[in-house]
Amino acid sequence: MKETEKHNEKIAKLIFASVYPHYVTKVESKGRTKEELHQVIEWLTGFNGTKLQEMIDEKVTFETFFDKATLNPDAELITGTICGYKIEEIENPLTKKARYLDKLIDELAKGKKMEKILRQ
Known part of the structure; x- marks a missing residue:
């Protein structure tokens, strides 16, 4: 799937607190x-x-959430497909960070060992 500017803006404006309960439930x-x-x-x-x-x-947006974050240098090791997007091909830095988070949560939910999820 090809990312669009509209999609990138939607992620940037999404409130982290509105998505967090879904992460917990998942x-x-x-x-x-x-x-x-x-x-x-x-x-x-x-x-x-x-x-x-x-x-x-x-109630920060994903944009603010990731602006305030100190991204792990090993985050680049997160690859694969999430929500129809190949992480390695995502050009927008914010969208890529949001998909990193989605991928890690997906791996956690799928039962991967924590060492693998944390790229150790």
Whole structure:
């Protein structure tokens, strides 16, 4: 699938707090924990539980969320297809970061070992 400017804008304006409960539901319905979800988010963004909660409480957009994040240097190792997009081919930096997060959460929900998810 080819990314479009409209799609990139939609991701940028999406409120992280509106998506976060879906992340929790997805991983918990597959037998994983909220703590594991937070571990994955912290690995990617550098946000500990307190900072993550601040982002949720402030109802920041994905654009602000990733602007404030310190992306893990190993995030480039996240490859594959998510939501019909090949991560390696996504040109917009924000959309790519959002898809990194989607991919990690998908791997968590699919039961991958944490070492593999965190690219260790």
